Amino acid sequence: MKIPSTMVAVPVLVACLTGCAAATAAPAEQTVRRFYLAVESGQGQRACSLLTPEAAESLSTGGQTCATAVLGLDLPGGRTQAAEVWGDEAQVRLTRDTVFLHRFPQGWLVRGAGCRPRGERPYRCEVEA
Template sequence: MRWTTRTGPRASGVLLAVLLLGGCGASAAREDGATEAGRRFAAALAAGDYRAGCALLAPETREQVEEDGRTPCALGLREAGLPPAGLARGVDVYGREALLRMTADTLFLSQFDAGWLVTAAGCEEQATEDEPYRCAVKGG
Protein backbone atom coordinates (compact mmCIF):
# COMPACT_ATOMS: atom_id res chain seq x y z
CA MET A 1 0.00 0.00 0.00
CA ARG A 2 1.28 3.49 -0.83
CA TRP A 3 0.65 6.38 1.50
CA THR A 4 -0.17 9.75 -0.02
CA THR A 5 1.08 13.02 1.33
CA ARG A 6 -2.35 13.72 2.80
CA THR A 7 -2.17 10.81 5.24
CA GLY A 8 1.27 11.86 6.45
CA PRO A 9 3.71 9.84 8.51
CA ARG A 10 1.86 10.34 11.79
CA ALA A 11 -1.48 9.09 10.44
CA SER A 12 0.16 6.11 8.77
CA GLY A 13 1.99 5.25 12.01
CA VAL A 14 -1.28 5.32 13.97
CA LEU A 15 -2.98 3.13 11.34
CA LEU A 16 -0.10 0.66 11.43
CA ALA A 17 -0.27 0.48 15.24
CA VAL A 18 -4.04 -0.15 15.13
CA LEU A 19 -3.60 -2.91 12.55
CA LEU A 20 -0.82 -4.58 14.53
CA LEU A 21 -2.62 -4.36 17.87
CA GLY A 22 -5.88 -5.58 16.35
CA GLY A 23 -4.16 -8.59 14.82
CA CYS A 24 -2.22 -9.43 17.98
CA GLY A 25 -5.29 -9.13 20.20
CA ALA A 26 -7.30 -11.59 18.14
CA SER A 27 -4.40 -14.02 17.94
CA ALA A 28 -3.72 -13.80 21.68
CA ALA A 29 -7.40 -14.45 22.43
CA ARG A 30 -7.38 -17.54 20.18
CA GLU A 31 -4.13 -18.78 21.75
CA ASP A 32 -5.51 -18.27 25.26
CA GLY A 33 -8.80 -19.98 24.35
CA ALA A 34 -7.09 -23.02 22.85
CA THR A 35 -4.65 -23.29 25.74
CA GLU A 36 -7.39 -23.02 28.35
CA ALA A 37 -9.51 -25.68 26.62
CA GLY A 38 -6.52 -28.01 26.50
CA ARG A 39 -5.78 -27.39 30.18
CA ARG A 40 -9.40 -28.14 31.12
CA PHE A 41 -9.27 -31.38 29.12
CA ALA A 42 -5.99 -32.43 30.77
CA ALA A 43 -7.30 -31.51 34.23
CA ALA A 44 -10.49 -33.52 33.69
CA LEU A 45 -8.49 -36.62 32.73
CA ALA A 46 -6.03 -36.14 35.60
CA ALA A 47 -8.98 -36.00 38.00
CA GLY A 48 -10.48 -39.15 36.46
CA ASP A 49 -13.49 -37.16 35.23
CA TYR A 50 -13.74 -38.79 31.80
CA ARG A 51 -17.30 -37.56 31.33
CA ALA A 52 -16.05 -33.95 31.52
CA GLY A 53 -13.18 -34.93 29.20
CA CYS A 54 -15.69 -36.20 26.66
CA ALA A 55 -17.60 -32.93 26.85
CA LEU A 56 -14.39 -31.19 25.72
CA LEU A 57 -13.94 -33.42 22.67
CA ALA A 58 -15.04 -32.33 19.21
CA PRO A 59 -18.16 -34.22 18.05
CA GLU A 60 -16.33 -36.40 15.49
CA THR A 61 -13.63 -37.26 18.03
CA ARG A 62 -16.20 -38.18 20.67
CA GLU A 63 -18.01 -40.40 18.15
CA GLN A 64 -14.74 -42.09 17.16
CA VAL A 65 -13.85 -42.80 20.82
CA GLU A 66 -17.24 -44.45 21.28
CA GLU A 67 -16.90 -46.41 18.05
CA ASP A 68 -13.32 -47.56 18.74
CA GLY A 69 -14.14 -48.78 22.24
CA ARG A 70 -17.69 -49.89 21.42
CA THR A 71 -18.55 -48.18 24.70
CA PRO A 72 -19.82 -44.83 25.94
CA CYS A 73 -17.27 -42.05 25.49
CA ALA A 74 -16.21 -41.82 29.15
CA LEU A 75 -15.27 -45.49 29.30
CA GLY A 76 -13.57 -45.36 25.89
CA LEU A 77 -11.57 -42.29 26.90
CA ARG A 78 -10.46 -43.96 30.11
CA GLU A 79 -9.44 -47.09 28.20
CA ALA A 80 -7.42 -44.99 25.73
CA GLY A 81 -4.86 -44.64 28.52
CA LEU A 82 -3.78 -41.09 27.69
CA PRO A 83 -0.72 -39.94 29.62
CA PRO A 84 -1.03 -37.16 32.22
CA ALA A 85 -0.50 -34.15 29.96
CA GLY A 86 1.32 -31.91 32.40
CA LEU A 87 1.76 -28.19 31.89
CA ALA A 88 1.17 -26.25 28.69
CA ARG A 89 4.49 -25.44 27.01
CA GLY A 90 3.34 -23.66 23.85
CA VAL A 91 0.50 -23.26 21.41
CA ASP A 92 0.39 -22.62 17.67
CA VAL A 93 -2.90 -21.32 16.28
CA TYR A 94 -3.71 -21.29 12.58
CA GLY A 95 -7.13 -19.79 12.04
CA ARG A 96 -9.58 -22.09 13.79
CA GLU A 97 -7.06 -24.90 14.38
CA ALA A 98 -4.48 -25.19 17.17
CA LEU A 99 -1.65 -27.44 18.26
CA LEU A 100 -1.01 -27.37 22.02
CA ARG A 101 2.25 -28.83 23.29
CA MET A 102 2.13 -29.94 26.88
CA THR A 103 4.86 -31.47 29.04
CA ALA A 104 3.86 -35.07 28.26
CA ASP A 105 1.27 -34.81 25.48
CA THR A 106 0.35 -32.91 22.34
CA LEU A 107 -3.26 -31.94 21.68
CA PHE A 108 -4.95 -30.71 18.54
CA LEU A 109 -7.96 -28.43 18.92
CA SER A 110 -10.50 -26.74 16.67
CA GLN A 111 -12.63 -23.69 17.37
CA PHE A 112 -16.37 -24.37 17.15
CA ASP A 113 -19.31 -22.06 17.83
CA ALA A 114 -19.32 -23.40 21.41
CA GLY A 115 -15.58 -22.73 21.83
CA TRP A 116 -12.34 -24.69 21.49
CA LEU A 117 -12.65 -28.49 21.53
CA VAL A 118 -10.03 -31.24 21.41
CA THR A 119 -9.87 -33.04 18.06
CA ALA A 120 -6.91 -35.29 18.92
CA ALA A 121 -4.99 -36.24 22.06
CA GLY A 122 -2.21 -38.57 23.05
CA CYS A 123 -0.28 -37.40 20.01
CA GLU A 124 3.36 -38.19 19.41
CA GLU A 125 5.49 -36.61 16.73
CA GLN A 126 6.66 -39.07 14.06
CA ALA A 127 9.80 -39.02 11.95
CA THR A 128 7.97 -39.07 8.61
CA GLU A 129 6.34 -36.15 6.82
CA ASP A 130 3.51 -38.41 5.64
CA GLU A 131 2.35 -38.88 9.20
CA PRO A 132 3.76 -36.06 11.33
CA TYR A 133 1.78 -37.12 14.45
CA ARG A 134 0.26 -40.36 15.61
CA CYS A 135 -2.61 -39.85 18.06
CA ALA A 136 -4.24 -42.28 20.47
CA VAL A 137 -7.53 -40.36 20.37
CA LYS A 138 -8.69 -38.65 17.17
CA GLY A 139 -11.73 -37.99 15.07
CA GLY A 140 -12.73 -40.04 12.04
Protein backbone atom coordinates in the same frame (compact mmCIF):
# COMPACT_ATOMS: atom_id res chain seq x y z
CA MET B 1 19.38 12.46 20.58
CA LYS B 2 16.18 11.90 18.63
CA ILE B 3 15.24 8.25 17.98
CA PRO B 4 13.79 7.59 14.51
CA SER B 5 10.10 6.68 14.68
CA THR B 6 10.73 3.41 12.81
CA MET B 7 13.05 2.23 15.60
CA VAL B 8 10.17 2.66 18.06
CA ALA B 9 7.38 1.43 15.79
CA VAL B 10 8.93 -1.94 14.90
CA PRO B 11 9.40 -3.21 18.49
CA VAL B 12 5.92 -1.96 19.42
CA LEU B 13 4.41 -3.76 16.42
CA VAL B 14 6.28 -6.98 17.26
CA ALA B 15 5.13 -6.77 20.89
CA CYS B 16 1.53 -6.25 19.80
CA LEU B 17 1.61 -9.16 17.36
CA THR B 18 3.16 -11.44 19.96
CA GLY B 19 0.66 -10.37 22.61
CA CYS B 20 -2.25 -10.69 20.21
CA ALA B 21 -1.17 -14.22 19.24
CA ALA B 22 -0.90 -15.22 22.91
CA ALA B 23 -4.34 -13.77 23.63
CA THR B 24 -5.79 -15.67 20.66
CA ALA B 25 -4.33 -18.95 21.91
CA ALA B 26 -5.48 -18.52 25.53
CA PRO B 27 -9.01 -19.98 25.04
CA ALA B 28 -7.55 -23.05 23.28
CA GLU B 29 -5.05 -23.52 26.13
CA GLN B 30 -7.89 -23.26 28.66
CA THR B 31 -9.82 -25.99 26.86
CA VAL B 32 -6.76 -28.25 26.99
CA ARG B 33 -6.33 -27.59 30.72
CA ARG B 34 -10.01 -28.36 31.37
CA PHE B 35 -9.77 -31.55 29.29
CA TYR B 36 -6.73 -32.86 31.20
CA LEU B 37 -8.19 -31.84 34.55
CA ALA B 38 -11.32 -33.87 33.73
CA VAL B 39 -9.24 -36.91 32.69
CA GLU B 40 -6.97 -36.68 35.75
CA SER B 41 -9.95 -36.41 38.12
CA GLY B 42 -11.78 -39.37 36.53
CA GLN B 43 -14.55 -37.27 34.96
CA GLY B 44 -14.85 -39.09 31.65
CA GLN B 45 -18.16 -37.52 30.66
CA ARG B 46 -16.76 -34.02 31.25
CA ALA B 47 -13.63 -34.87 29.22
CA CYS B 48 -15.78 -36.17 26.35
CA SER B 49 -17.83 -32.97 26.36
CA LEU B 50 -14.61 -31.14 25.43
CA LEU B 51 -13.98 -33.37 22.38
CA THR B 52 -15.23 -32.72 18.86
CA PRO B 53 -18.22 -34.95 18.03
CA GLU B 54 -16.01 -37.00 15.70
CA ALA B 55 -13.30 -37.49 18.33
CA ALA B 56 -15.86 -38.53 20.95
CA GLU B 57 -17.48 -40.93 18.49
CA SER B 58 -14.10 -42.50 17.63
CA LEU B 59 -13.74 -43.51 21.30
CA SER B 60 -17.22 -45.07 21.46
CA THR B 61 -16.32 -48.40 19.91
CA GLY B 62 -16.69 -52.02 20.93
CA GLY B 63 -19.59 -51.27 23.27
CA GLN B 64 -17.48 -48.89 25.36
CA THR B 65 -18.68 -45.35 25.98
CA CYS B 66 -16.48 -42.34 25.31
CA ALA B 67 -16.55 -41.53 29.04
CA THR B 68 -15.07 -44.91 29.92
CA ALA B 69 -12.65 -45.12 26.99
CA VAL B 70 -11.08 -41.67 27.49
CA LEU B 71 -10.10 -42.54 31.06
CA GLY B 72 -8.25 -45.65 29.89
CA LEU B 73 -6.03 -43.89 27.34
CA ASP B 74 -2.36 -42.94 27.66
CA LEU B 75 -2.77 -39.15 27.92
CA PRO B 76 0.41 -37.90 29.64
CA GLY B 77 -0.37 -34.16 29.42
CA GLY B 78 2.04 -31.84 31.17
CA ARG B 79 2.62 -28.11 31.25
CA THR B 80 1.93 -25.90 28.25
CA GLN B 81 5.10 -25.28 26.25
CA ALA B 82 3.63 -23.47 23.24
CA ALA B 83 0.30 -22.75 21.58
CA GLU B 84 -0.43 -21.68 18.03
CA VAL B 85 -3.67 -20.73 16.32
CA TRP B 86 -4.34 -20.73 12.58
CA GLY B 87 -7.87 -19.52 11.95
CA ASP B 88 -10.16 -22.18 13.42
CA GLU B 89 -7.37 -24.67 14.11
CA ALA B 90 -4.96 -24.73 17.05
CA GLN B 91 -2.09 -26.80 18.40
CA VAL B 92 -1.10 -26.79 22.07
CA ARG B 93 2.23 -28.45 22.84
CA LEU B 94 2.59 -29.76 26.37
CA THR B 95 5.71 -31.18 28.03
CA ARG B 96 4.61 -34.76 27.31
CA ASP B 97 1.85 -34.40 24.73
CA THR B 98 0.50 -32.41 21.78
CA VAL B 99 -3.17 -31.50 21.42
CA PHE B 100 -5.02 -30.35 18.31
CA LEU B 101 -8.21 -28.31 18.54
CA HIS B 102 -10.92 -26.88 16.30
CA ARG B 103 -12.93 -23.73 17.03
CA PHE B 104 -16.70 -24.09 16.86
CA PRO B 105 -19.29 -21.35 17.48
CA GLN B 106 -19.49 -22.51 21.13
CA GLY B 107 -15.70 -22.48 21.54
CA TRP B 108 -12.62 -24.68 21.19
CA LEU B 109 -12.95 -28.49 21.24
CA VAL B 110 -10.19 -31.12 21.23
CA ARG B 111 -9.92 -33.09 18.00
CA GLY B 112 -6.63 -34.84 18.79
CA ALA B 113 -4.95 -35.61 22.12
CA GLY B 114 -2.18 -37.89 23.30
CA CYS B 115 -0.42 -37.01 20.04
CA ARG B 116 3.22 -37.82 19.44
CA PRO B 117 5.34 -36.75 16.47
CA ARG B 118 6.64 -39.40 14.07
CA GLY B 119 9.24 -37.48 12.08
CA GLU B 120 7.96 -36.63 8.62
CA ARG B 121 4.80 -38.70 9.08
CA PRO B 122 1.61 -37.35 10.70
CA TYR B 123 1.29 -37.40 14.49
CA ARG B 124 0.02 -40.57 16.15
CA CYS B 125 -2.82 -39.69 18.54
CA GLU B 126 -4.67 -41.61 21.24
CA VAL B 127 -7.75 -39.49 20.54
CA GLU B 128 -8.34 -38.38 16.98
CA ALA B 129 -11.11 -37.26 14.69
